[in-house]
Amino acid sequence: MSAKLPQHEKAYRGLRDMILFGELAPGQAVTIQGLVAELGMGMTPVREAIRRLTSHGALVFQGNRRVSVPVLGPQEWDEIAFVRLAVEPKLALLAVDNINEKVIANLKKIDDDLNGAIAKGDVRGYLESNTLFHQVLYACSRAEVLISIADMLWLRGGPSLRVVLGRYGTANLPDKHAEALAAMRARDGEALAAAITADILQGVDQVRLGFSQELD
Numbered sequence: 001m002s003a004k005l006p007q008h009e010k011a012y013r014g015l016r017d018m019i020l021f022g023e024l025a026p027g028q029a030v031t032i033q034g035l036v037a038e039l040g041m042g043m044t045p046v047r048e049a050i051r052r053l054t055s056h057g058a059l060v061f062q063g064n065r066r067v068s069v070p071v072l073g074p075q076e077w078d079e080i081a082f083v084r085l086a087v088e089p090k091l092a093l094l095a096v097d098n099i100n101e102k103v104i105a106n107l108k109k110i111d112d113d114l115n116g117a118i119a120k121g122d123v124r125g126y127l128e129s130n131t132l133f134h135q136v137l138y139a140c141s142r143a144e145v146l147i148s149i150a151d152m153l154w155l156r157g158g159p160s161l162r163v164v165l166g167r168y169g170t171a172n173l174p175d176k177h178a179e180a181l182a183a184m185r186a187r188d189g190e191a192l193a194a195a196i197t198a199d200i201l202q203g204v205d206q207v208r209l210g211f212s213q214e215l216d
Contacts, residue, residue, distance in 0.1 A: 011045035012052055019058050019069055019155055021127050022162035026071040029062045058155035069159045074208070080157045081204040087149050088138070088200060089193035092180070095140035096189040104184050107136055111177045123165045127158070133177060137196075161203055164210040175199050 005013075015035065018024050030038075036046045050067055053059045059067045072080075110133045117125030131154065138147050176199035183191035 007041060007045040008048045011039055011041045011049040014039045014041070015046070015049045015053060016058070016155065019053065020131060020158045020162075021124055022159065024069045024159070026069045026159045026163060029066040029068045032065045032067065035067075053155070056152045056155055058152075070156075072157070072160050077157065077160060077204075077207055080153055081200070083149070084153050084157070084200050084204075085197060087146050087153070088134070089197045091138040091141045091143060091146050091150060092196040093189045093193045094143050094146075095137055096184065096187060096192050098140040098142060099137075099184050099187075103136065103140060104181060107133060107177075107184070108181060110136065111181065114175070114177070123162070126165070127162060130175070131158075134196075137180070157207075160207050160210075164207050167210065175202060 018038070024030065032043070032046065032050065035050070036043055039046060050059060054061065054067070057070065060070050062068050070076075110129050114126060114129035114133065116122075117129055134150075134154075138150055141147065176195040180192055180195040180199065183189075183195055
């Protein structure tokens, strides 16, 4: 039986998911009291969750006891993309020797759920499955410092991707997970890193397209 999560960790995970999966849109100010009500938790654990997420740049204080998800511009997005492309393929490369058939079967199930979400136009389901696919893969690297950096980058960039998907839907969301799974089965670290690089670039380009159309 898994240990019961402490309240501050439950609050952190709940608020993190609200950011990652689009319940808090970039620039949308919310009160701390409102988050307490939304999460159904006490003021102290919610404040601690906010403190942790502001330290990661995933939230910013707006004054008058309000916080919001930062609004990214093209330069900030390019910076996030640059670091993701340095960190995440390395995590995939480190993970390959620790991936067994059980992990591959789990990742295949997650990817099937992701493809189902794309087919249904389920943006939230797509985001949840896509995030989980990468989290499970990167956990196999056992590189805690790099994993923490990747998590921070997803928190910073996830809301922008959610905005773009909400606007244009899931129809144009091919990914490189099939190639990644094939590389895992072949125990080919270089091919796995290349598939993750291509996968990241597809998401990056989706958001860049959104920025360019906003400027038109």
